[in-house]
Protein backbone atom coordinates (compact mmCIF):
# COMPACT_ATOMS: atom_id res chain seq x y z
CA UNK A 99 0.00 0.00 0.00
CA UNK A 100 1.33 3.46 -0.92
CA UNK A 101 1.51 6.52 1.28
CA UNK A 102 1.13 9.92 -0.38
CA UNK A 103 1.22 13.41 1.06
CA UNK A 104 -0.27 16.34 -0.88
CA UNK A 105 0.10 20.04 -0.16
CA UNK A 106 0.74 19.38 3.52
CA UNK A 107 1.02 22.39 5.82
CA UNK A 108 1.51 22.44 9.59
CA UNK A 109 1.59 25.71 11.54
CA UNK A 110 2.66 26.12 15.12
CA UNK A 111 1.76 29.56 16.38
CA UNK A 112 2.18 31.74 13.32
CA UNK A 113 5.13 29.76 11.96
CA UNK A 114 4.85 27.29 9.04
CA UNK A 115 6.76 24.21 10.22
CA UNK A 116 5.73 22.07 7.24
CA UNK A 117 5.15 24.34 4.29
CA UNK A 118 3.38 22.72 1.33
CA UNK A 119 4.92 19.24 1.12
CA UNK A 120 4.16 16.70 -1.63
CA UNK A 121 5.75 13.29 -1.14
CA UNK A 122 5.06 9.61 -1.72
CA UNK A 123 6.47 6.21 -0.81
CA UNK A 124 5.47 2.97 -2.55
CA UNK A 125 5.63 -0.70 -1.54
CA UNK A 126 9.16 -2.08 -1.92
CA UNK A 127 10.78 1.32 -1.40
CA UNK A 128 12.90 2.84 1.36
CA UNK A 129 12.48 6.63 1.28
CA UNK A 130 14.82 8.68 3.46
CA UNK A 131 13.69 12.06 4.77
CA UNK A 132 16.78 14.13 5.49
CA UNK A 133 17.35 17.73 6.49
CA UNK A 134 19.05 19.90 9.08
CA UNK A 135 17.90 20.18 12.71
CA UNK A 136 14.54 21.89 12.95
CA UNK A 137 13.67 21.49 9.25
CA UNK A 138 10.32 19.82 10.11
CA UNK A 139 11.05 16.09 9.66
CA UNK A 140 9.51 14.87 12.92
CA UNK A 141 6.54 17.20 12.53
CA UNK A 142 5.91 15.86 9.03
CA UNK A 143 6.09 12.24 10.22
CA UNK A 144 3.68 12.96 13.09
CA UNK A 145 1.00 14.14 10.65
CA UNK A 146 1.18 10.77 8.88
CA UNK A 147 -0.10 8.81 11.84
CA UNK A 148 -2.47 11.58 12.96
CA UNK A 149 -0.55 12.74 16.00
CA UNK A 150 -0.76 16.25 14.49
CA UNK A 151 -3.54 17.72 12.37
CA UNK A 152 -2.27 19.74 9.41
CA UNK A 153 -3.86 23.10 8.60
CA UNK A 154 -3.93 22.19 4.90
CA UNK A 155 -3.25 19.26 2.60
CA UNK A 156 -3.91 15.56 2.93
CA UNK A 157 -2.26 12.23 3.71
CA UNK A 158 -3.42 9.32 1.55
CA UNK A 159 -2.95 5.68 2.46
CA UNK A 160 -3.94 3.59 -0.54
CA UNK A 161 -7.21 4.96 -1.90
CA UNK A 162 -8.31 6.78 1.27
CA UNK A 163 -7.03 9.62 3.40
CA UNK A 164 -5.73 8.65 6.86
CA UNK A 165 -8.68 10.54 8.45
CA UNK A 166 -11.09 8.16 6.74
CA UNK A 167 -9.69 5.08 8.49
CA UNK A 168 -10.99 3.97 11.87
CA UNK A 169 -8.06 4.43 14.32
CA UNK A 170 -7.43 0.71 14.75
CA UNK A 171 -7.43 -0.03 11.06
CA UNK A 172 -4.97 2.81 10.46
CA UNK A 173 -2.76 1.42 13.24
CA UNK A 174 -2.77 -2.02 11.57
CA UNK A 175 -1.75 -0.61 8.20
CA UNK A 176 0.74 2.07 9.25
CA UNK A 177 3.01 1.72 12.26
CA UNK A 178 5.60 4.12 13.58
CA UNK A 179 8.77 3.99 15.63
CA UNK A 180 9.06 7.34 17.35
CA UNK A 181 11.61 9.18 19.45
CA UNK A 182 9.96 8.66 22.79
CA UNK A 183 10.56 9.84 26.30
CA UNK A 184 11.66 7.11 28.71
CA UNK A 185 9.02 4.59 29.72
CA UNK A 186 7.16 5.59 32.87
CA UNK A 187 5.77 2.18 33.85
CA UNK A 188 7.50 -1.03 34.81
CA UNK A 189 7.05 -3.23 31.72
CA UNK A 190 9.23 -5.93 30.23
CA UNK A 191 10.61 -5.64 26.71
CA UNK A 192 8.13 -8.34 25.59
CA UNK A 193 5.20 -6.49 27.11
CA UNK A 194 6.10 -3.30 25.25
CA UNK A 195 6.54 -5.12 21.93
CA UNK A 196 3.19 -6.89 22.53
CA UNK A 197 1.54 -3.45 22.48
CA UNK A 198 2.14 -3.57 18.72
CA UNK A 199 -0.48 -6.33 18.50
CA UNK A 200 -3.27 -4.48 20.31
CA UNK A 201 -4.56 -2.99 17.06
CA UNK A 202 -5.10 -6.55 15.80
CA UNK A 203 -6.94 -7.99 18.79
CA UNK A 204 -8.03 -5.32 21.31
CA UNK A 205 -6.71 -4.55 24.80
CA UNK A 206 -8.75 -7.11 26.70
CA UNK A 207 -8.32 -10.10 24.40
CA UNK A 208 -5.57 -12.65 25.06
CA UNK A 209 -2.60 -13.00 22.70
CA UNK A 210 -3.29 -15.46 19.87
CA UNK A 211 -0.71 -17.71 18.18
CA UNK A 212 -0.23 -15.20 15.34
CA UNK A 213 0.34 -12.39 17.86
CA UNK A 214 2.99 -14.39 19.71
CA UNK A 215 4.69 -15.28 16.44
CA UNK A 216 4.78 -11.62 15.31
CA UNK A 217 6.18 -10.51 18.69
CA UNK A 218 8.84 -13.25 18.72
CA UNK A 219 9.94 -12.35 15.20
CA UNK A 220 10.08 -8.62 15.98
CA UNK A 221 12.08 -9.24 19.17
CA UNK A 222 14.54 -11.44 17.25
CA UNK A 223 14.82 -9.01 14.32
CA UNK A 224 15.64 -6.14 16.66
CA UNK A 225 18.28 -8.23 18.43
CA UNK A 226 16.38 -8.19 21.73
CA UNK A 227 16.02 -11.94 22.41
CA UNK A 228 18.30 -11.85 25.44
CA UNK A 229 16.64 -8.74 26.83
CA UNK A 230 13.01 -9.75 26.47
CA UNK A 231 12.32 -10.16 30.19
CA UNK A 232 14.16 -7.01 31.25
CA UNK A 233 12.33 -3.99 32.67
CA UNK A 234 12.43 -1.37 29.87
CA UNK A 235 13.35 1.32 32.39
CA UNK A 236 16.71 -0.39 32.94
CA UNK A 237 17.68 -0.39 29.24
CA UNK A 238 20.35 1.75 27.58
CA UNK A 239 19.35 4.38 25.00
CA UNK A 240 20.20 2.11 22.07
CA UNK A 241 18.35 -0.84 23.57
CA UNK A 242 15.26 1.33 24.11
CA UNK A 243 15.49 2.53 20.53
CA UNK A 244 15.42 -1.09 19.35
CA UNK A 245 12.36 -1.79 21.54
CA UNK A 246 10.54 1.06 19.78
CA UNK A 247 11.48 -0.41 16.39
CA UNK A 248 10.43 -3.93 17.49
CA UNK A 249 7.01 -2.69 18.63
CA UNK A 250 6.45 -1.08 15.21
CA UNK A 251 7.62 -4.26 13.44
CA UNK A 252 5.31 -6.46 15.56
CA UNK A 253 2.33 -4.72 13.95
CA UNK A 254 3.37 -6.23 10.61
CA UNK A 255 2.14 -3.08 8.84
CA UNK A 256 2.01 -2.22 5.16
CA UNK A 257 3.73 1.13 5.71
CA UNK A 258 6.46 1.60 8.31
CA UNK A 259 7.48 5.08 9.47
CA UNK A 260 10.59 5.51 11.62
CA UNK A 261 11.90 8.69 13.21
CA UNK A 262 15.70 8.45 13.45
CA UNK A 263 15.76 4.68 14.01
CA UNK A 264 19.57 4.68 14.16
CA UNK A 265 19.67 7.24 16.98
CA UNK A 266 21.68 5.90 19.97
CA UNK A 267 22.63 2.72 18.09
CA UNK A 268 26.23 1.56 17.79
CA UNK A 269 27.46 1.12 14.23
CA UNK A 270 26.79 -2.62 14.08
CA UNK A 271 23.18 -2.14 15.17
CA UNK A 272 22.74 0.84 12.80
CA UNK A 273 23.74 -1.38 9.89
CA UNK A 274 21.61 -4.24 11.26
CA UNK A 275 18.45 -2.11 11.48
CA UNK A 276 18.95 -0.51 8.06
CA UNK A 277 19.69 -3.92 6.49
CA UNK A 278 16.50 -5.26 8.07
CA UNK A 279 14.48 -2.37 6.61
CA UNK A 280 15.87 -3.17 3.18
CA UNK A 281 14.81 -6.82 3.57
CA UNK A 282 11.32 -5.80 4.68
CA UNK A 283 11.03 -3.47 1.69
CA UNK A 284 12.09 -6.32 -0.60
CA UNK A 285 9.11 -8.24 0.84
CA UNK A 286 6.76 -5.39 -0.15
CA UNK A 287 6.76 -3.00 2.80
CA UNK A 288 6.82 0.77 2.14
CA UNK A 289 9.40 2.36 4.46
CA UNK A 290 9.77 6.07 5.29
CA UNK A 291 12.47 7.06 7.75
CA UNK A 292 14.38 10.09 8.91
CA UNK A 293 18.16 9.86 9.13
CA UNK A 294 20.89 12.31 10.09
CA UNK A 295 23.79 10.26 8.76
CA UNK A 296 23.81 11.16 5.07
CA UNK A 297 26.38 8.45 4.32
CA UNK A 298 24.02 5.76 5.59
CA UNK A 299 21.11 7.46 3.82
CA UNK A 300 23.00 7.21 0.51
CA UNK A 301 23.82 3.54 1.08
CA UNK A 302 20.42 2.31 2.24
CA UNK A 303 17.70 4.52 0.73
CA UNK A 304 16.24 4.16 -2.76
CA UNK A 305 15.29 7.82 -2.79
CA UNK A 306 15.90 10.80 -0.56
CA UNK A 307 13.63 13.75 0.13
CA UNK A 308 15.48 16.79 1.44
CA UNK A 309 13.52 19.02 3.79
CA UNK A 310 14.71 22.56 4.45
CA UNK A 311 12.67 25.03 6.51
CA UNK A 312 9.54 22.94 6.03
CA UNK A 313 9.82 22.58 2.24
CA UNK A 314 10.98 19.63 0.14
CA UNK A 315 13.83 21.17 -1.85
CA UNK A 316 14.89 17.98 -3.67
CA UNK A 317 13.65 14.42 -4.09
CA UNK A 318 15.07 11.49 -6.06
CA UNK A 319 17.85 8.89 -6.07
CA UNK A 320 20.62 9.85 -3.58
CA UNK A 321 23.26 10.39 -6.26
CA UNK A 322 21.02 12.86 -8.09
CA UNK A 323 19.82 14.69 -5.00
CA UNK A 324 22.98 15.18 -2.92
CA UNK A 325 25.06 17.26 -5.31
CA UNK A 326 27.81 19.56 -4.07
CA UNK A 327 25.62 22.66 -4.17
CA UNK A 328 22.78 21.12 -2.14
CA UNK A 329 25.20 19.69 0.43
CA UNK A 330 26.69 23.16 0.87
CA UNK A 331 23.44 25.17 0.75
CA UNK A 332 21.24 22.93 2.93
CA UNK A 333 23.66 21.01 5.15
CA UNK A 334 26.59 23.43 5.24
CA UNK A 335 29.15 20.78 4.33
CA UNK A 336 31.59 20.20 1.48
CA UNK A 337 31.06 16.76 0.02
CA UNK A 338 30.28 14.68 -3.04
CA UNK A 339 29.06 11.22 -4.00
CA UNK A 340 31.60 9.01 -5.75
CA UNK A 341 30.75 5.44 -6.77
CA UNK A 342 27.61 5.42 -4.60
CA UNK A 343 29.55 6.54 -1.51
CA UNK A 344 29.27 9.98 0.05
CA UNK A 345 32.57 11.66 0.93
CA UNK A 346 32.31 14.56 3.37
CA UNK A 347 35.37 16.82 3.31
CA UNK A 348 34.32 19.21 6.08
CA UNK A 349 32.14 22.20 6.87
CA UNK A 350 31.64 24.87 4.19
Ligand SMILES: Nc1ncnc2c1ncn2[C@@H]1O[C@H](COP(=O)(O)OP(=O)(O)OP(=O)(O)O)[C@@H](O)[C@H]1O
Nearest residue numbers: 110111115133134135136137138139140141142309
Ligand atom coordinates in the same frame (compact mmCIF):
# COMPACT_ATOMS: atom_id res chain seq x y z
N1 LIG B 1 5.16 22.13 19.89
C1 LIG B 1 6.00 23.00 19.35
N2 LIG B 1 6.01 24.31 19.71
C2 LIG B 1 6.84 25.19 19.13
N3 LIG B 1 7.72 24.86 18.15
C3 LIG B 1 7.74 23.60 17.75
C4 LIG B 1 6.91 22.59 18.32
N4 LIG B 1 7.17 21.40 17.70
C5 LIG B 1 8.14 21.67 16.80
N5 LIG B 1 8.49 22.98 16.83
C6 LIG B 1 9.52 23.63 16.01
O1 LIG B 1 9.32 23.22 14.67
C7 LIG B 1 10.55 23.09 14.00
C8 LIG B 1 10.65 21.71 13.37
O2 LIG B 1 10.75 20.73 14.40
P1 LIG B 1 10.93 19.18 14.05
O3 LIG B 1 11.08 18.47 15.34
O4 LIG B 1 9.85 18.77 13.13
O5 LIG B 1 12.31 19.23 13.25
P2 LIG B 1 13.29 18.05 12.80
O6 LIG B 1 13.61 18.30 11.37
O7 LIG B 1 12.69 16.74 13.16
O8 LIG B 1 14.55 18.38 13.70
P3 LIG B 1 15.72 17.44 14.32
O9 LIG B 1 16.60 17.06 13.18
O10 LIG B 1 16.42 18.40 15.25
O11 LIG B 1 15.08 16.28 15.03
C9 LIG B 1 11.64 23.35 15.04
O12 LIG B 1 12.09 24.67 14.90
C10 LIG B 1 10.91 23.19 16.36
O13 LIG B 1 11.50 23.99 17.36
